[in-house]
Every structure is written in structure tokens, then in C-alpha cells.
Amino acid sequence: MAEQHPLLEVCNLSVSFQMEAECFDAVKGISFTLEKGQTLALVGESGSGKSVSSSSVMGLLPPNARIGQQSEIRFQGQDLLGMSEKNFRSIRGDRIAMIFQEPMTSLNPYMPVGEQVAEAIIHHRKVSKREAMESTLELFEKVHLPEPRKRLNHYPHEFSGGQLQRIMIAMALANTPDILVADEPTTALDVTVQAEVLNLLKEIQADMGMAILFITHDLGVVRHFADDVVVMCQGEVVETGTVEAVFTEPKHDYTKMLLNAEPKPGDLQHDQHAANILEVRDLKVNYILKNNWLGQPTEWLQAVKGIDLTLKEGQTVGIVGESGSGKSTMGRAIMQLLESEGEISFQGKRFDQLTSQQRFELKRNMQMVFQDPFGSLSPRMTIGEIITEPLTVFTDLSQRERLDKARKALEEVRLDPSSINRYPHEFSGGQRQRIAIARALILEPQFILLDEPTSALDRSVQLTVLELLKDIQKRRNIAYLFISHDLSVVRAISDEVIVMQKGAVVERGTPEQIFDNPQEVYTQRLIKACMLIDEDGVAA
Known part of the structure; x- marks a missing residue:
């Protein structure tokens, strides 16, 4: 035998x-x-x-x-x-x-996602491209990708982070x-x-x-x-x-x-009389989905639908919602990385009324931590060069002074300052996210937009980063707009929570109001799903 x-x-x-x-x-x-x-x-x-x-x-x-x-x-x-x-x-x-x-770094940006999954099927099975595409469609349906047939021919940049992960799961299960x-x-x-x-x-x-x-x-x-x-x-x-x-x-x-490293709701005592640092009125973002033969748009996607938001000095507003709800799109519009409609004012100044030089000067006090740390860190630069780059653009500090500040920033996010000459690929996903946070903090800005800043971090490091962000906020009076799908993290750091669905705000309030007494069915479903995973396991 x-x-x-x-x-x-x-x-x-x-x-x-x-x-x-x-x-x-x-x-x-x-x-x-x-x-x-x-x-x-x-x-x-x-x-x-x-x-x-x-x-x-x-x-x-x-x-x-x-x-x-x-x-x-x-x-x-x-x-x-x-x-x-x-x-x-x-x-x-x-x-x-x-x-x-x-x-995002695992998928080919130049190929439609359907072709990429079909390629994996064709490579290992003797099937035609048509049969492979039909199998790909079935896989997209299994992983609950929205409008699967229509999105076979879309490219990776046209999907949210969560949708991209579902495509990767479909590819892995293909054979x-x-x-x-x-x-x-x-x-x-x-x-x-x-x-x-x-x-x-x-x-x-x-x-x-x-x-x-x-x-x-x-x-x-x-x-x-x-x-x-x-x-x-x-x-x-x-x-x-x-x-x-x-x-x-x-x-x-x-x-x-x-096992004991779990974010706990904090005792947040924000000054309600603080001045407004960011004001957003009727913010809208539209994507062109289809053009006619003259190049004129014929089909649009309204990704953000008339959102109002006010952020005070030293305050943290948490934004939650499912993948594709418009959270990150709204954040990028606020940071002037996307064209948008509506009014965005920072420190009382409307961006659409400023010259390009005035906008540049204002942006020193506005920093961002992106969701994908590997994609936002240049692979050709050492982390010392990455972290000090904002200082090179906005200050007259010498190279030695810049590197000294970079080492202190690395210490703040629990990384070894001696690793300053290493490259991003030599770090784990969680370590790369901390490098991105250090880069955002080095200019000591008054406002930071954090787009899933703890998504790649294990729980113990999440606690360290959250405590770090709270400590820096208390000392420097920084305002945070905190975008996340992790409800326990949002509850632990936020003074106010905004719930988004399909580009619109469905509910807003204090963490206690949102998490202990949610009014909207959508919010209740989000919180129930979180509890099922954290307490009772995978939802039935």
C-alpha cells in the first residue's frame, strides 16, 4: 500500500x-x-x-x-x-x-480584468478563449462582482480596492x-x-x-x-x-x-467651539463611462452625490461604507486629485477662487495617506528619500536636517531609523503603511486625510498607530478625515461618523449614536456584519 x-x-x-x-x-x-x-x-x-x-x-x-x-x-x-x-x-x-x-499591484493595468482571469484558465486548461470568458463570468458572479458581464472589459483602475480583491479571488479559484x-x-x-x-x-x-x-x-x-x-x-x-x-x-x-490587541472606544473630548478648517458643500464627482463617436459623453456614473461636510481644528471625522460607496473618491476630490463640482474651502479659502500658486501654498497643510502603500511609494527611492521629499518641495532645510527629521518620523511610527537607506520592497505591507504615515506627518500639517491607513496593519500595530495619531492630534491640533471599512477602528478614533452608500450620506452622528443606536437599515447591516465576524464567526 x-x-x-x-x-x-x-x-x-x-x-x-x-x-x-x-x-x-x-x-x-x-x-x-x-x-x-x-x-x-x-x-x-x-x-x-x-x-x-x-x-x-x-x-x-x-x-x-x-x-x-x-x-x-x-x-x-x-x-x-x-x-x-x-x-x-x-x-x-x-x-x-x-x-x-x-x-492593485498584482493585476496588469493594461489588460481588462476578464482577459486576465481567462488567461489563467487558458494557460492550464485546453479551452477556447470564448469558453474561458464564460468561465470567468461565472467566477465573477460567484464572488459577487457588481454587473459582472458588463465589467469583464473594464481595467483594474476602474474598480474599488474591495472589488479588485474579489477579482483576485476569482482568478485564484479559476482552476x-x-x-x-x-x-x-x-x-x-x-x-x-x-x-x-x-x-x-x-x-x-x-x-x-x-x-x-x-x-x-x-x-x-x-x-x-x-x-x-x-x-x-x-x-x-x-x-x-x-x-x-x-x-x-x-x-x-x-x-x-x-489576542488582547483590540481598538477600544476612546474618551474623545473635542472642542465643539473650534474653528472650521475644512468645509465641503454639495460635492459631486462624475465619471464618464461612455462616449459617442464624436467623443461626447453619453453615459455617466455619479460617484459622489452632493455631500456636505464640516471638519473643525483638532477633530476627527470617520467615513465608513462598503467598497464602491464613494468614500475614497470623495477624499481624493477634497485633496484636489479629482475634478469635482461644489465648494471646497480650506482654512476659509475656496479652492476654485485661488490661483495655482495659492493652492500650492495651501496644500502644505493638507497631507494624505493612501490606501495602497506599495503603489504610493516609489520603488526607485529609499524610504529616507520618500519621507523627506515633502521637505524638499516645501522647505529650505539642508539634506542633513531633512534626514534627521526623517529618522525622528520613523521612530514615531515604530520603525528602525537605521533602515532609512532601504527600499519599499524590503518591507512588509504593514511596515510600508507606516512609512506612508511618516511621510504625511513630516511637514506637521493641520489636516491629514487618512484613506484606510490601518488596513494593512495587524491589530497590535493598529493600536500603536491609533495612539500615535491621537497623541499627535492632541499636541499639534491636527484635524483628520479618517476613511475606513474597519468599524472598530473608526469608533476608536472618531468624534463624528458619516455613513456612505452609493455616493450619498445615509446617516451621520457621534460614534455612540451610530454604533449603539443606528437608525438606517444600511448602517444596521454594516454593524451586524462586523459583529458576526468579530463575535460569532462567518455570517450564515
Whole structure:
């Protein structure tokens, strides 16, 4: 009788990265197994080695990575580390598929999304392009992409972050893999879509007997989605076991710290008599969907529908809503990154009444942290150059003075100042987000728009960043417009909450009014979905 092997065996995996004069050990001798139909979660803070471990399984490590000589990765008994790239390609995307953490950087910006998913199907199956496109349409319907047939021919930039993640999930499931490696698959998703996607993955797993290697920092999801958990810290495994055992009786202090790291509602005492710093009146943003043969627009999408907003000095207004609700579009319009209709006034000055030089001078006091840290950080610049770039544009400081301020900014966001000469690709997703926050803070602005600033951060670092933002706000009297799908984070930092749906405001009020006594059905549904994931698991 043939020996039965686990579906996936990882034994004594060590991974290091050669960086100029030094070698960095990212993963240090970890081991785990994955059986058919099992969901195993790799949990830990940013930089713990979770994503490096999953990339090793997929054979997607960068050229400067070195795998230890004693390391083994076996798929159904086959040695993956000793396999040729040609043979590995027949497994990758077919038998083992992956959902990446950052969908915008994983999709080709020059190809319609339907063609990209169909390409994955054609590569591994002997089907025509027409059959592949029909399969793609079925997958888009399964992952609840709005207007799936119409959007087959749309490009990645025409989708919200959550919609892009659903497209990546469809691509990963295209060839019904034996193992799905899910690297932070719900990071960019709002709570209602998160519940739908987790239900979808569970449903497909039950139908196919597919195993899932689930990499995440969201312990609320892990508790009810995974069967077993591996807790990682600084490249090492510190605790393993069933989810029930690890969550009810954690043994390692690090595991206990992760479980206790949950944003709590703060005691916010904002000065109601403070001056207005930002005023928005009847803000509208329209996108052209279709032109006639003369190039004249014939079809529009009203992404933002006449929104009013007032932000006072030192105040935080939280904006919540599902992906595609218009949150980020509104933020970009306020920051003058999109054309819009209506009035936008900052420090009492209307942008449409200012010269270009006056607008430039005003923008020193307006900074933004973008949702996608990898896309907003230049890969050709060191983080020291990235963080000091605003100082170069707006100040006359010497290079030494700029670098000194950059080191202090890195310390503020819990990053090693000595890493100032490293590049963005050498950092984890959470670390890159902290670099983006440091860049926004370095000019000491009076207003910062934060577009999903904690979406890529694990819970313990979220708490640190939130406390940092609160502390800086208290000391410098900065106003924040905080856009997020994470309701617990919004509740912890906001003085006022605005709920958006399909480009319009459906409800606004204090955090207590919105979260404890929501009036609108849509708001109630958002909060219920959040509670289902945080407390009772994946929604039924």
C-alpha cells in the first residue's frame, strides 16, 4: 500500500535575504503540515515572516532570497524546492493557487480584468478563449462582482480596492486548486463583503475538499474561519494548536498580546467651539463611462452625490461604507486629485477662487495617506528619500536636517531609523503603511486625510498607530478625515461618523449614536456584519 503523504509539508524552512553587506533572516526553521480540506492560519505581526513563508510555498521569492539547505517543502510527496521552474509552473496557479495581499499591484493595468482571469484558465486548461470568458463570468458572479458581464472589459483602475480583491479571488479559484494560499485576502474588504467572501471560500472548500493556507493579522476572522493556527514572531513559530486551544488557553505571552490587541472606544473630548478648517458643500464627482463617436459623453456614473461636510481644528471625522460607496473618491476630490463640482474651502479659502500658486501654498497643510502603500511609494527611492521629499518641495532645510527629521518620523511610527537607506520592497505591507504615515506627518500639517491607513496593519500595530495619531492630534491640533471599512477602528478614533452608500450620506452622528443606536437599515447591516465576524464567526 502506497504511503499517504500530507497535502503540504513544510519542514525546517529557513529563508534569508542578502542585502548589500548584511544578511537578514526572515524565517527561522519553521515547520507545519496541511491536510486536504483543512484551513491552517499563519498569524503574526507585520514582519513576522508569514508572507515570506507563503511565498516560499509558491516559489515566488525574490532573487536575493536564500533558502536553508535543510529546508523541505513537499506537495503530495513531491519536492517543490528541487523542482525545475518549468515543472513548478504546471503546479502554480493550477494545483496551488494564491490570493495576493495587494491586488492593485498584482493585476496588469493594461489588460481588462476578464482577459486576465481567462488567461489563467487558458494557460492550464485546453479551452477556447470564448469558453474561458464564460468561465470567468461565472467566477465573477460567484464572488459577487457588481454587473459582472458588463465589467469583464473594464481595467483594474476602474474598480474599488474591495472589488479588485474579489477579482483576485476569482482568478485564484479559476482552476479549482488543491491548495489555496490566501495572503490577507480580506484586508481591503468592508465587513459585509468580508463576510460574503469568507462564506464563499468555505462553500467552495466544502465542495472541492480544498485546503486553505490563510495568512492574516485579523484574529477575529481566524477564530471562526480556521481549524488550526500557527503563531509567528520575528520569523519563528512561538505557538501552534487548534484554534479553540490557542484562543481559549494561549500559552505564549506574544499570543496573549495579539489576542488582547483590540481598538477600544476612546474618551474623545473635542472642542465643539473650534474653528472650521475644512468645509465641503454639495460635492459631486462624475465619471464618464461612455462616449459617442464624436467623443461626447453619453453615459455617466455619479460617484459622489452632493455631500456636505464640516471638519473643525483638532477633530476627527470617520467615513465608513462598503467598497464602491464613494468614500475614497470623495477624499481624493477634497485633496484636489479629482475634478469635482461644489465648494471646497480650506482654512476659509475656496479652492476654485485661488490661483495655482495659492493652492500650492495651501496644500502644505493638507497631507494624505493612501490606501495602497506599495503603489504610493516609489520603488526607485529609499524610504529616507520618500519621507523627506515633502521637505524638499516645501522647505529650505539642508539634506542633513531633512534626514534627521526623517529618522525622528520613523521612530514615531515604530520603525528602525537605521533602515532609512532601504527600499519599499524590503518591507512588509504593514511596515510600508507606516512609512506612508511618516511621510504625511513630516511637514506637521493641520489636516491629514487618512484613506484606510490601518488596513494593512495587524491589530497590535493598529493600536500603536491609533495612539500615535491621537497623541499627535492632541499636541499639534491636527484635524483628520479618517476613511475606513474597519468599524472598530473608526469608533476608536472618531468624534463624528458619516455613513456612505452609493455616493450619498445615509446617516451621520457621534460614534455612540451610530454604533449603539443606528437608525438606517444600511448602517444596521454594516454593524451586524462586523459583529458576526468579530463575535460569532462567518455570517450564515
